[in-house]
Amino acid sequence: xxxxxxxxxxxxxxxxxxxxxxxxxxxxxxxxxxxxxxxxxxxxxxxxxxxxxxxxxxxxxxxxxxxxxxxxxxxxxxxxxxxxxxxxxxxxxxxxxxxxxxxxxxxxxxxxxxxxxxxxxxxxxxxxxxxxxxxxxxxxxxxxxxxxxxxxxxxxxxxxxxxxxxxxxxxxxxxxxxxxxxxxxxxxxxxxxxxxxxxxxxxxxxxxxxxxxxxxxxxxxxxxxxxxxxxxxxxxxxxxxxxxxxxxxxxxxxxxxxxxxxxxxxxxxxxxxxxxxxxxxxxxxxxxxxxxxxxxxxxxxxxxxxxxxxxxxxxxxxxxxxxxxxxxxxx
Amino acid sequence: xxxxxxxxxxxxxxxxxxxxxxxxxxxxxxxxxxxxxxxxxxxxxxxxxxxxxxxxxxxxxxxxxxxxxxxxxxxxxxxxxxxxxxxxxxxxxxxxxxxxxxxxxxxxxxxxxxxxxxxxxxxxxxxxxxxxxxxxxxxxxxxxxxxxxxxxxxxxxxxxxxxxxxxxxxxxxxxxxxxxxxxxxxxxxxxxxxxxxxxxxxxxxxxxxxxxxxxxxxxxxxxxxxxxxxxxxxxxxxxxxxxxxxxxxxxxxxxxxxxxxxxxxxxxxxxxxxxxxxxxxxxxxxxxxxxxxxxxxxxxxxxxxxxxxxxxxxxxxxxxxxxxxxxxxxxxxxxxxxxxxxxxxx
Numbered sequence: 001x002x003x004x005x006x007x008x009x010x011x012x013x014x015x016x017x018x019x020x021x022x023x024x025x026x027x028x029x030x031x032x033x034x035x036x037x038x039x040x041x042x043x044x045x046x047x048x049x050x051x052x053x054x055x056x057x058x059x060x061x062x063x064x065x066x067x068x069x070x071x072x073x074x075x076x077x078x079x080x081x082x083x084x085x086x087x088x089x090x091x092x093x094x095x096x097x098x099x100x101x102x103x104x105x106x107x108x109x110x111x112x113x114x115x116x117x118x119x120x121x122x123x124x125x126x127x128x129x130x131x132x133x134x135x136x137x138x139x140x141x142x143x144x145x146x147x148x149x150x151x152x153x154x155x156x157x158x159x160x161x162x163x164x165x166x167x168x169x170x171x172x173x174x175x176x177x178x179x180x181x182x183x184x185x186x187x188x189x190x191x192x193x194x195x196x197x198x199x200x201x202x203x204x205x206x207x208x209x210x211x212x213x214x215x216x217x218x219x220x221x222x223x224x225x226x227x228x229x230x231x232x233x234x235x236x237x238x239x240x241x242x243x244x245x246x247x248x249x250x251x252x253x254x255x256x257x258x259x260x261x262x263x264x265x266x267x268x269x270x271x272x273x274x275x276x277x278x279x280x281x282x283x284x285x286x287x288x289x290x291x292x293x294x295x296x297x298x299x300x301x302x303x304x305x306x307x308x309x310x311x312x313x314x315x316x317x318x319x320x321x322x323x324x325x326x327x328x329x330x331x
Numbered sequence: 332x333x334x335x336x337x338x339x340x341x342x343x344x345x346x347x348x349x350x351x352x353x354x355x356x357x358x359x360x361x362x363x364x365x366x367x368x369x370x371x372x373x374x375x376x377x378x379x380x381x382x383x384x385x386x387x388x389x390x391x392x393x394x395x396x397x398x399x400x401x402x403x404x405x406x407x408x409x410x411x412x413x414x415x416x417x418x419x420x421x422x423x424x425x426x427x428x429x430x431x432x433x434x435x436x437x438x439x440x441x442x443x444x445x446x447x448x449x450x451x452x453x454x455x456x457x458x459x460x461x462x463x464x465x466x467x468x469x470x471x472x473x474x475x476x477x478x479x480x481x482x483x484x485x486x487x488x489x490x491x492x493x494x495x496x497x498x499x500x501x502x503x504x505x506x507x508x509x510x511x512x513x514x515x516x517x518x519x520x521x522x523x524x525x526x527x528x529x530x531x532x533x534x535x536x537x538x539x540x541x542x543x544x545x546x547x548x549x550x551x552x553x554x555x556x557x558x559x560x561x562x563x564x565x566x567x568x569x570x571x572x573x574x575x576x577x578x579x580x581x582x583x584x585x586x587x588x589x590x591x592x593x594x595x596x597x598x599x600x601x602x603x604x605x606x607x608x609x610x611x612x613x614x615x616x617x618x619x620x621x622x623x624x625x626x627x628x629x630x631x632x633x634x635x636x637x638x639x640x641x642x643x644x645x646x647x648x649x650x651x652x653x654x655x656x657x658x659x660x661x662x663x664x665x666x667x668x669x670x671x672x673x674x675x676x677x
Contacts (some may be wrong), residue, residue: 024572024576025570025572025573025575025576026572026573026575026576027576046597046600047601048575048601051575051597051598051600051601052572052575052601055571055597055598056570056571056572056575056598057572060570111532111588112532112533168402169383169424170383170622170623170624170625171530171531171585171623174530174531174536174566175531175536178536178568183568185535185568185569185570185571186533186535186570186571188596188598297570297572297573300559300560301557301558301559301569301573301577302539302557302559302560302567302568302569302573303567303568303569303570303573305568
C-alpha cells in the first residue's frame with residue numbers, strides 16, 4: 001500500500017498542474033490548449049493564446065510547483081533534523097534575511113533580477129551568520145542554533161521595518177508590501193530556469209542522505225551508535241535546505257505555512273520515516289502550491305497575495321492535522 | 332454703593348478687553364475643510380506641510396513660506412522648482428501612524444502653522460486636534476478631494492495670506508476642470524479609451540477603479556480596466572495574463588524603464604496598447620503628472636492626459652499649455668528644451 005502512495009501523489013500533481021494550466025482570466029478552450037502545444041512543437045511566431053500559455057501560465061504553474069516542493073522538502077528536512085514538528089524552513093532566519101535583501105533592492109530601485117539576487121544572497125548570508133554565531137557560542141548545540149536563528153531573524157525583521165519607514169510611501173512601499181506577502185504574479189520563464197538548478201542542487205544532498213537524516217531523527221547518541229556523525233550531517237542538511245528555501249523565496253517572496261504544514265500532511269500518508277517522507281512532502285507541497293496559486297490568480301481579477309492564502313488555508317489545516325495525529329507518532 | 336462697585340468691575344473688564352484685544356487680534360479664527368475652528372496668525376512666514384500632497388499645495392501658493400519638504404524632491408526636479416525651494420531640508424511627514432517626525436522636532440522647526448491636504452476624516456481630525464493640543468501650533472486640514480481643488484486653493488490661499496494668488500489659481504484650476512468636462516462630453520461612451528495604469532518597474536501594480544491613484548484617469552473619461560474587490564479601490568497586484576484579458580488600448584506607466592522594456596517582454600506582447608505602441612510614461616518633474624503624490628500636481632496631468640487619450644480632439648499645442656501651467660502654478664519658466672525633457676518622460 002505504502003509503495004503506491006508516491007505514485008498516486010505524482011499522478012495527482014500532474015492532474016492538478018494540467019487543470020491549473022487550463023484556468024485563467026484569458027479564456028482558452030481545452031482543445032485550443034492541445035492545439036497550441038502541438039503547434040508550439042513546430043516553432044514559429046506565437047499568437048495571443050500561445051503567449052498566455054507558454055510565457056505566463058505554464059511558467060507560473062511550474063514556478064508554483066517548484067516553490068511548493070522546495071519549501072516542503074526544506075521543512076521536512078528541518079523537522080527531522082531538529083526533531084521538532086513545529087519547525088519551518090525559516091527557523092534559521094532565511095525568510096527574514098531574504099526579505100531584507102529584497103526590500104533593500106526595492107529601496108535602491110534595482111531591477112527585478114537584482115532584487116531576486118539580493119533576496120537569495122540575503123537568505124544565504126543570514127543563515128551563514130546564524131550558523132557562525134551558534135558555533136562561536138556553543139558548537140553543535142541545537143538549542144543555541146535555534147535561538148541564534150530567532151535573534152538574527154528578528155534583527156533582519158527590524159531592518160525590514162526600517163527600510164519601510166525610509167521608503168517612498170507612494171511608490172516603493174506598495175512594492176515592499178506585495179513582496180513580503182508573496183506572489184508569483186510576475187514569474188517569467190527565465191525565473192523558473194534560473195531557480196531550477198539551485199533547487200535541484202539543494203535537493204540532491206537531501207535525497208542522497210535521506211537514510212542518515214532518518215537515523216539522525218532518532219537522536220544524536222542513537223545516530224552515533226549506528227555510525228552516523230551528527231555534526232557534519234547537520235551542516236550539510238542546513239546548507240542544502242537553506243539553498244532550496246532561499247532560491248524559492250527569491251522568486252515567490254515570503255510564503256509562510258507551506259514548509260510547516262505540508263510535511264505533516266505527508267506524514268499522515270507515509271509515516272515519519274524520512275526516506276519516505278521526503279518524496280511525499282515534495283509531491284504534496286508542489287500540488288498544494290499549484291492549487292493555492294491557481295486560487296490566488298483566479299479568485300478575483302486582482303491577485304490575492306499568496307502568503308495570505310497559504311496562511312488562511314494552512315492555519316486551520318494545521319489545527320485539523322494536530323487533532324487527527326494526537327494518537328499518532330510525531331517525528 | 333453696590334451699584335457703583337458693579338460699574339467699576341464692569342468698566343475694568345471692558346478696559347481689560349480693550350487692552351487685550353490687540354493681542355488676540357493678531358489671530359483670526361477660520362473653519363478648515365473639516366469644520367474645525369483654527370486660530371490662524373495674521374502673519375504667516377513659516378509653514379510646515381504635513382505630507383507630500385500638502386507640500387505641493389503650499390509650494391504652489393506660497394513657496395517662500397515652506398520650511399522644508401516631507402520628502403525632498405529628487406535631484407532631477409531642481410530645475411523645475413523655484414530656487415528657494417530647491418535646497419529646503421527634508422523634515423519628515425506627520426500623518427498619524429508611521430510618522431517620521433516627532434512633535435519635539437516639529438516645535439523646534441517653529442512653524443506658524445501646519446497644513447495637511449488630503450482626507451478630512453475622523454482619523455485626521457483627531458490627529459490635527461492632538462497636534463494643536465500638544466504643541467500649540469495651529470493645524471489646518473484642507474480637503475484633498477479632486478473636485479474640491481478650487482475651494483481648497485481658496486481656503487489655503489486665504490489662510491496663508493495669499494488670497495489673490497489662491498483665487499487666481501482656483502480659477503485656473505476650474506478652467507482645467509471645465510475643459511475636461513467639455514472634451515469628455517463630446518466622446519461617446521463606446522469610444523472611451525480603456526486605460527491600464529502600470530505602476531512599478533514590472534508594471535504589475537495598478538490602482539483599481541475608484542482608487543485615488545486612478546482618479547485622474549477616470550476623471551478625464553478613461554475607463555480604468557482594473558476592477559477591484561472594493562468599490563473604493565486601492566493599489567493591487569495583477570498578473571500579465573489579467574492585463575491581456577482586460578485588453579487596455581492605452582497604458583499609462585509611472586516608471587519609464589517599464590515603458591522602455593515592455594515591448595521586449597513576450598508576456599506583454601498580446602496587449603493591444605503594447606502592440607499599437609500606446610504606452611506612455613507620465614512626466615514626473617518636479618511632481619508626477621499622475622498618481623503620486625495625489626495632489627494638485629494632477630491638474631497638469633489632466634491636460635497631458637487629454638492630449639494622450641484624445642489626440643484628435645486636442646488641436647492646441649501640449650507643450651505650450653504645460654509651459655503656461657508651470658509659469659502660473661509652479662512659478663518657473665521652462666525653455667522648449669525643458670518642456671521636451673519633461674514630456675519625454677525625463
